Amino acid sequence: MASRLNRRSRRAQSVSESELKAMKLHSLLFPLILVTLAGCDQLNPSANKSSPKTQAARENRVPVHRFVLTRYDPGVAFDTQTGQLCRTWDWKLIGKPAKPDEQSGTVPQRSVGELTPTCLSLYQQYPSGVNPQSEALPDEQPSN
Numbered sequence: 001m002a003s004r005l006n007r008r009s010r011r012a013q014s015v016s017e018s019e020l021k022a023m024k025l026h027s028l029l030f031p032l033i034l035v036t037l038a039g040c041d042q043l044n045p046s047a048n049k050s051s052p053k054t055q056a057a058r059e060n061r062v063p064v065h066r067f068v069l070t071r072y073d074p075g076v077a078f079d080t081q082t083g084q085l086c087r088t089w090d091w092k093l094i095g096k097p098a099k100p101d102e103q104s105g106t107v108p109q110r111s112v113g114e115l116t117p118t119c120l121s122l123y124q125q126y127p128s129g130v131n132p133q134s135e136a137l138p139d140e141q142p143s144n
Contacts, residue, residue, distance in 0.1 A: 066128055067119050076113035079122050085112070086119040 067077040067086065077088050093110055100107050111113055117125075 063103065066123075070112070073112055076116070077119055081128065082126055083123055084122070085116045086122050087113050087116055088119055090118050 025070055067088070068080060070076045070078060070085075070090070075088055075091055077086055078084075079086050093114055095110075098108050098110050107115075
């Protein structure tokens with residue numbers, strides 16, 4: 001009986017020793033592979049250079065915030081591409097329309113943005129990404 005227990009304990013020790021060796025091997029290989037993969041970009045610096053297609057795509061980028069909400073009225077926004085106000089949704093004022101001016105014949109606004117187009121119609125009429133000068137963004141900060 002004692003010899004059986006001795007064999008089992010030896011097997012348990014041999015298994016634990018082999019597992020220990022495997023763990024040591026994994027603990028050495030994993031960081032080595034990780035460092036190798038992380039350093040691949042530095043080994044081939046020519047791969048980091050942009051192709052002409054990538055540079056052309058960068059020129060067609062648009063501002064992150066084309067339509068900027070006004071401070072006091074969430075129903076009106078400023079279109080940074082066209083430079084005009086627009087309504088953020090298709091709202092209409094309730095009540096009687098304002099009377100036209102007798103001298104000029106123009107109808108005054110009752111609220112800011114009442115007579116402006118919707119932002120969606122401006123976007124459809126003047127789509128982003130057509131590459132006007134106002135949309136061209138520099139890739140890097142200018143060096144001083």
